[in-house]
Amino acid sequence: xxxxxAFSQERGRQRTYSPEDRAKRSTEMLTKQLDLTAEQQEKxxxxxxxxxxxxxxxxxxxxxxxxxxxKKFKEARKEHNDKIKNVLTADQQTKWEELQTKYSxxxxxxxxxxxxxxxxxxxxxxxKRDKRITxx
Numbered sequence: 001x002x003x004x005x006a007f008s009q010e011r012g013r014q015r016t017y018s019p020e021d022r023a024k025r026s027t028e029m030l031t032k033q034l035d036l037t038a039e040q041q042e043k044x045x046x047x048x049x050x051x052x053x054x055x056x057x058x059x060x061x062x063x064x065x066x067x068x069x070x071k072k073f074k075e076a077r078k079e080h081n082d083k084i085k086n087v088l089t090a091d092q093q094t095k096w097e098e099l100q101t102k103y104s105x106x107x108x109x110x111x112x113x114x115x116x117x118x119x120x121x122x123x124x125x126x127x128k129r130d131k132r133i134t135x136x
Contacts, residue, residue: 019052026052 017025027045030036036044081100085093 023048
């Protein structure tokens, strides 16, 4: 199991199987575990194939819905930015665009701060003896 996980991580992404492949694998697994007859295998393969096709259709629908949501979000963001630009002067627009670029870069890097990720502040500290938190 562990070697399978490591191998999966090395490839970078998981392989996607066709509905037929998934139905075949599920049927083979049940055949080994339940000692199915040839007739049972055919029926179960048909059932598995129907379910795999349904699951595939649902996955594609969700993927398309997600793409549509992203598209709508980008359009709304562009409209918002255009409205802001119309209010600002040329100098303010330049500065605003620089700020947007800077913020965008920070989002891409995930606001990483390096080792420790976050500095502990003096305003919140835990006193282990009393097990209470003091907020100044």
